[in-house]
Amino acid sequence: MTNDNIPSYTLTFEDAVQIWLRYWAGEFQNRIAASLDVNPGRVNEVLKERKFIGSREAALKERAA
Template structure:
């Protein structure tokens, strides 16, 4: 039986941006969500969950 893959949410994508900007490797971020590193790369390359970068940037400025 095929196990359903985890689908990244906007909240996940925001956290991905923050972790990526903090210097964490994409494959480490992907492993923590149990997804293929390509899914994290799609967020970083602005192919998925596009608005998440703007939200993450505003959160980063607030801290």
């Protein structure tokens, strides 16, 4: 039995902040995506700032704290 009908996780703004932090720490996009159960394209949308605008700035603030 497969789980093809179960949708993957939907990212939140806080997930996007964590994506930035993990990416800056050297983690690969596909590994981040796998850990969040999302398509790697969703992670790339965050890093290209097509989704969750402002998450990069929030991550910078969190990293500086």
